[in-house]
Amino acid sequence: MNFHNVNLPKYIEIFAVGVSEFTTSCATSMSGREVRSSDSQIARRRYLLKGCRLSQLQFDAFNSFFIARAGKRFSFRLKDYFDFKVDKQIIATGDDIETKFQLKKLYQDDFAPYLRSITKPKISTLKLWLNNEEIVPQDIGLNDGIVNLGKPLPTGVKLVASFEFDVPVRFANDNFEYSFNKDGTISLDKAELIEVLE
Known part of the structure; x- marks a missing residue:
């Protein structure tokens, strides 16, 4: 089982901006009427780690967490503060x-x-x-x-x-971007998580 029973650090979790999405196919008939069908019956959630400004210590802990999950290989727990x-x-x-x-x-x-x-x-x-x-x-x-x-x-x-409850998620990519700020903090850029449907 590619799941690690650990949570993303709380100081990162609170920055997660969530999106809940279904997959729907839409087709238009010759008469102009629209036909819609669900490709998925279950909503899947995505989370963007947006506006994260971390101290060096926090960044080191996050980087270690990312490496331990081998990028998107291993899933883990995330608290969705809007729905938990x-x-x-x-x-x-x-x-x-x-x-x-x-x-x-x-x-x-x-x-x-x-x-x-x-x-x-x-x-x-x-x-x-x-x-x-x-x-x-x-x-x-x-x-x-x-x-x-x-x-x-x-x-x-x-x-x-x-x-x-928590949401089982994984990193959406095998890499993440970060940048240094003038005040000495480190920003995470484009770090995305995706729910693992079990």
């Missing part, structure tokens, strides 16, 4: 059979709600409830976000969860 938590959301309804459940986040919409699988939860923040009673699962998948209750969830019972 789930608060008391129903993640499953029991059928008296299933014992394992994928952590998910619901993006509510009256017409087309979107459900996102969460594979990199922060285990220490996870709380689960059954019938308003907090429970402790048998196991939690650190790298897949699967919760194992150890016994079937009773039919009709809702499993509710609150947690924080």
Whole structure:
């Protein structure tokens, strides 16, 4: 598995400017009508490290982090400060059979709600409830976000969860640009991250 269970340093994470994107094909018929089809059902996120001005010590740590990931070879964790938590959301309804459940986040919409699988939860923040009673699962998948209750969830019972999570990302390129500033700081230029869909 080409994943390292480490976070991008916090002093870099806060500079990440995010973009969430789908891939859609558009075609125009002879009558002029437009036909659109989704090439991807899942939104993929990109992050540009923009406006980063680092001290020499911070730059050295970032450079070491980049080298340890071998450029874009190994993915890692990133906290998206705009979207990193789930608060008391129903993640499953029991059928008296299933014992394992994928952590998910619901993006509510009256017409087309979107459900996102969460594979990199922060285990220490996870709380689960059954019938308003907090429970402790048998196991939690650190790298897949699967919760194992150890016994079937009773039919009709809702499993509710609150947690924080990271996004699995990799560097978009095998190189990055940097420049020195007159005040002695170092600027990162065009360093981009891309979400790894698992």
